[in-house]
Amino acid sequence: MVKQDRAIRTRQTILAAAAKVFEEHGYQAATISEILTTAGVTKGALYFHFPSKEHLAEGVLHEQDQLLPIPDRNCKIQQFVDTVMLHAHRLQTDAMVRAGVRLSLDQQALGIDRSGPFLRWSQISRELLEKAQAQGELLPHVDAVETADVMVGSFAGVQAMSQAVSDHQDLPQRVNALLRHVLPSVVMPSVLASVDLTGARGAAVDAELRAHHLAQQPTPPAQPAQPAPVS
Amino acid sequence: MVKQDRAIRTRQTILAAAAKVFEEHGYQAATISEILTTAGVTKGALYFHFPSKEHLAEGVLHEQDQLLPIPDRNCKIQQFVDTVMLHAHRLQTDAMVRAGVRLSLDQQALGIDRSGPFLRWSQISRELLEKAQAQGELLPHVDAVETADVMVGSFAGVQAMSQAVSDHQDLPQRVNALLRHVLPSVVMPSVLASVDLTGARGAAVDAELRAHHLAQQPTPPAQPAQPAPVS
Structure with missing residues (x-):
């Protein structure tokens, strides 16, 4: 349960970082490495939740709808x-x-x-x-x-x-x-x-x-x- | 006069090519070399009319207003x-x-x-x-x-x-x-x-x-x- 809470928090942290980077640079110019730096998570954690930049963008779009x-x-x-x-x-x-x-x-x-x-x-x-x-x-x-x-x-x-x-x-x-x-x-x-x-x-x-x-x-x-x- | 006509035509050709490339790829991903290829003009002609990508974009925006x-x-x-x-x-x-x-x-x-x-x-x-x-x-x-x-x-x-x-x-x-x-x-x-x-x-x-x-x-x-x- 605690582990799951932490995963949800990590996912939120990554999405917030992705939102920031997408908003600043747009989709094309945004890089996964800048999202990584902004989020302060490991590469493994990021790819576990979002296997690609497209998944990150879809995550942000979905989050907005929530x-x-x-x-x-x-x-x-x-x-x-x-x-x-x-x-x-x-x-x-x-x-x-x-x-x-x-x-x-x-x-x-x-x-x-x-x-x-x-x-x-x-x-x-x-x-x-x-x-x-x-x-x-x-x-x-x-x-x-x-x-x-x-x-x-x-x-x-x-x-x-x-x-x-x-x-x-x-x-x-x-x-x-x-x-x-x-x-x-x-x-x-x-x-x-x-x-x-x-x-x-x-x-x-x-x-x-x-x-x-x-x-x-x-x-x-x-x-x-x-x-x-x-x- | 004929020379001036030709310059106007070249300018139009370049703007039409820039419009096509900007529409397809957006500003950031558009490259001058693709605009050059699409327009079929010399690099010199292009830079004579539009010294930079920004000038090309402003040219397209201005043309639209005309x-x-x-x-x-x-x-x-x-x-x-x-x-x-x-x-x-x-x-x-x-x-x-x-x-x-x-x-x-x-x-x-x-x-x-x-x-x-x-x-x-x-x-x-x-x-x-x-x-x-x-x-x-x-x-x-x-x-x-x-x-x-x-x-x-x-x-x-x-x-x-x-x-x-x-x-x-x-x-x-x-x-x-x-x-x-x-x-x-x-x-x-x-x-x-x-x-x-x-x-x-x-x-x-x-x-x-x-x-x-x-x-x-x-x-x-x-x-x-x-x-x-x-x-």
């Missing part, structure tokens, strides 16, 4: 907005997410199936929009599949533009503007009026998730009382 | 839509445009100012939207600068997604979907009702521009009558 779940909201459009805004916040704050997005847009990463993240995000968006539709939150003409694709594609470009012009500093405002341009064409006005689209939403949801995660951790066993240090 | 002008339309939103749809069509059909977009999204092209094309497209979009606004085509709350940025960012991502999932085959439909999602939030319904947003619009505008360009060429001198071929 970060998605948002608690269920009564209003499915709010849940959709929260998912989008949280992703924008993580792009600003989490190197793994940045590396994943970079790899998805990196045409040089030829060996890798780049359509995967687009299609997975479309799937997640579609499911939320279909739930919203079933609850009567969407305008009658909306095709959830099409709207999901428009949102996923648009988001990818808006983040690329934000990265190019401000290194992601203006991302929350740009995503807010995107939502204000797209949602009125698909959401019932009465629903939209009570949805929070503000740029600060991503950080708030992130804090909510962390608090929730901490609350779910088992309480650590009480530490034996330490003798007071002699000052 | 392809924009659409004839004036009475309805400025139609002119805006035509500009967007023509760009989508050219992405499908013109390697120079594809290479320019790829370089703009290519984070590996570190030496190059990648924000340039985003900002130039924003500027062009903003001018058209401001004209539309002055003619009363837009809803009263619209901020033309913000809407221009949303459209430019969204378009960049929608084309990247189309490239990843269908090699640009479904681009006209995706751009049509984007326009149907964004324009109702900014354009007066009475104007929108008579705007053509169909995916076939890009090819139609391209044909219109080519016909216009041909009509403006000086008529070639009449050819001497040829003897009928002996069959």
